[in-house]
Amino acid sequence: MLTVDYDRLGVRRGERLLDLGCGFGRHAFEAFRRGARVVALDRSDAELKEVRRTFAAMIDAGEAGTSPADSATGVNGDGLHLPFADGAFDRVIASEVLEHIPDDEVAIAELARVLRPGGTIAVTVPAWLAETICWRLSDEYHAPKVVGGHVRIYREHELRGKLRAAGLRSGGAHHAHGLHAPYWWLKCAVGPTNDEHPLVKAYHRLLVWDIMQHPLPTRLLDSALSPVIGKSLVVYARKPETEQP
Numbered sequence: 001m002l003t004v005d006y007d008r009l010g011v012r013r014g015e016r017l018l019d020l021g022c023g024f025g026r027h028a029f030e031a032f033r034r035g036a037r038v039v040a041l042d043r044s045d046a047e048l049k050e051v052r053r054t055f056a057a058m059i060d061a062g063e064a065g066t067s068p069a070d071s072a073t074g075v076n077g078d079g080l081h082l083p084f085a086d087g088a089f090d091r092v093i094a095s096e097v098l099e100h101i102p103d104d105e106v107a108i109a110e111l112a113r114v115l116r117p118g119g120t121i122a123v124t125v126p127a128w129l130a131e132t133i134c135w136r137l138s139d140e141y142h143a144p145k146v147v148g149g150h151v152r153i154y155r156e157h158e159l160r161g162k163l164r165a166a167g168l169r170s171g172g173a174h175h176a177h178g179l180h181a182p183y184w185w186l187k188c189a190v191g192p193t194n195d196e197h198p199l200v201k202a203y204h205r206l207l208v209w210d211i212m213q214h215p216l217p218t219r220l221l222d223s224a225l226s227p228v229i230g231k232s233l234v235v236y237a238r239k240p241e242t243e244q245p
Contacts, residue, residue, distance in 0.1 A: 001211050002030055003095050003176045003232050004122040011036050015090035018114065020079055020107075021097035025051040028072070032064045036091070038072040041082070048074035079107045087116040095124040096232065098159075099131075099150045105162055112166040117242040121168065125154045127233040130181040137188035159235055168237040176232045178225025179218065183207060 004027055011017060013035030019028040022040035024047055032038045032055060040051050055072040058064040064072070077083050079094075080103060092115050098104045108123075115121055126134075131153045135142050142150045160170040183203045190197045195204075210218040 001177070002026060003124045003234060004093055005174070005234070006030065006034060008172060008236050009091055009093070009122045010120050011091050016088065017091040017093065018082075018084070018089045018111075020082075020092065020094040020111065021100075022051060022074070023047055025054055025074075027093050027095055029054060029058065031091075031093070032058060032072045035065060039075055039084075039089070040072070041075045041077045041079075043076065043078065045076060048076060080110060082110045082114050084114045086113055087119075088114045090116055090119045092119070092121040094121070096126070098123065099125050099152055099154065102151055104152070105165065108162050108166045108168075112163075112168050112239060115168075115239045117239050120236060120238050121163075122234060122236050123159065123163065124176070124232045124234045125159060126150065127175055127181075127230050128153055128155050130184065130229055130231045133181075134184055134188045137185060138192055141188050141192045154233065156233060156235065159233070163235065163237045168239055170235055170237040173233065173235045175226045175228075175230025176234055177222070178228065178230045179207065179210065179222045180231040181225075181229045184231060 011031055011034055015036050017031045017036040017038050019025070019031065019038065019040045022028045022042045025040055028038050028040035028051060040048070042048050042051075051074045055064070055074070075083065079097065079101060092111050094107075094111055098107060101107050111121060131150070135153065156173060163170045183200075186203055187194070187200055190200060194200065209215075210222070
């Protein structure tokens with residue numbers, strides 16, 4: 001289930017791409033499949049182990065290249081102190097990460113630093129409406145004491161402002177995953193960790209079926225709902241070219 005539109009991001013074969021807070025690697029894998037040289041960064045060693053294993057399996061299955069130009073790796077790191085040189089990446093993805101970071105402006109500045117002049121970035125965060133409903137339904141969902149909890153709700157203009165402050169020129173935007181917002185509202189209503197609730201389990205089966213099968217009815221419904229109640233907001237931005245002397 002991808003949130004980022006790779007055509008809008010402009011990913012090309014051989015380009016170097018950073019997936020910040022990669023989790024189990026869904027965006028990193030698609031970039032690798034498209035021929036990018038991928039660095040998947042996360043703080044979780046357990047998740048990175050699975051990401052590296054999947055990279056290797058993709059190569060074995062012929063789903064991705066084997067040359068150095070098609071390399072992919074997992075790196076343990078901190079989004080506030082990225083272990084990369086200035087301008088190291090052509091493309092950057094930060095999907096569902098910034099809402100977890102108290103010092104989000106520092107993280108955005110780091111992302112802008114490692115992006116090359118002329119490079120593009122896609123940032124996704126929980127959309128304002130969907131997230132606001134989650135917060136009102138459940139204190140546990142966003143409690144600071146919960147590891148990995150959400151610490152803020154973004155409005156689009158706020159996110160764009162923070163990207164501009166880091167020297168990036170924000171461009172297009174869209175919402176995604178209209179079918180997923182009601183699932184999270186249901187989870188918040190019964191308890192965010194109550195995965196065994198019958199309604200939660202039934203809705204989860206529906207989402208898995210939709211992701212695996214891509215049936216036309218649910219795809220059309222998701223497309224219709226996403227602009228209104230989409231769970232995620234995606235904003236694309238570009239780092240200006242270096243000024244010529």
